Amino acid sequence: MSSIPVFYRNAVRHLKTTGSIAPSSRFLAKAMLQCLENRSHSLGIMEAGPGTGPFTKPLAAMLEDGDQLDLCELNDDFVAHLHGLLDVHPAMKARKDQITLYHQPVQMLEGEDRYDVIISGLPFNNFEPELVQDILDTYIKLLKPKGELTFFEYAGVRGMKRWIASNQENKRIDAVASVLQKFFKAYEKKRMLVLWNFPPATVHVCRMD
Ligand SMILES: C[S@@+](CC[C@H](N)C(=O)[O-])C[C@H]1O[C@@H](n2cnc3c(N)ncnc32)[C@H](O)[C@@H]1O
Structure with a gap:
């Protein structure tokens, strides 16, 4: 089951919400999933924007026995593709009973203190600042105390966008940067640069303590 045609069809059709020109590399995946490496108990995990x-x-x-993985994706084609993977991809098929797929915007997920870990692939730098704030507030609400959020941005993306952006677009980029800076100040614990990705990416690891 090839992911590539599904990805590119949707990258072109839904540029704003897909927000990338290539699926993430295995090197970026490894950095994004570091928080799962040294764990002492079973985990509630949510991945936002699995694509x-x-x-x-x-x-x-x-995944280990006792873990629960929720996937939250709004794009119809990606949701259909993920449903297919649950039947054919060996690791996903083996853990199918522990995986729930939500076909909705992540900011509509309900509940509090549901997850130990959130992995977010959402393209914040494409969004309006109010939406970024809304999604970050949702993550804070959904994470347990000491829960961890890991997300990435393309390295230097705001600076590059400024080169070609209109005044109005620059205001949006600055407002998104300001929302993210406040969040980093409160919660960021670690930052990693992943060069082996197209484009290179910065991974932000944030903890709710
Ligand atoms: C940059 S792509 C990342 C896809 C994949 N995780 C990767 O790294 O290649 C962003 C993904 O987030 C999804 N997305 C965008 N906004 C969303 C939202 N509000 N709620 C859930 N998914 C969203 C898009 O449909 C897309 O699949």
């Missing part, structure tokens, strides 16, 4: 599953497949392979 065609470049993080989901290795994540499924890291």
Whole structure:
């Protein structure tokens, strides 16, 4: 089951919400999933914006008995593709009973203190600042105390966008940067640069303490 045609069809059709020109690399996936490496108990995990599953497949392979993985994706084609993967991808099929797929915007997910870990692939730098704030508030609400959020941005993306952007677009980029800076100040614990990705990416690891 090839992910590539599904990804590119949707990258072109839904540029704003897909927000990338290539699926993430296995090197970026490894950095995004570092928080699952040294764990002492079973975990509630949510992946926001799994797309065609470049993080989901290795994540499924890291699941242990007692873990629960919720996937939250709004794009119809990606949801259909993920449903297919649950039947054919070996690691996802093996853990199918522990994986729930939500076909909705992540900011509509309900509940509090549901997850130990959130892995977010959402393209914040494409969004309006109010939506970024809304999604970050949702993550804070959904994470348990000491829960961890890992997300990525393309390295230097805001600076590059500024070169070609209109005044109005620059205001949006600055407002998104300001929302993210406040969040980093409160919660960011670690930052990693992943060069082996197209484009290179910065991974932000944030903890609710
Ligand atoms: C940059 S792509 C990342 C896809 C994949 N995780 C990767 O790294 O290649 C962003 C993904 O987030 C999804 N997305 C965008 N906004 C969303 C939202 N509000 N709720 C859930 N998914 C969303 C898009 O449909 C897309 O699959």
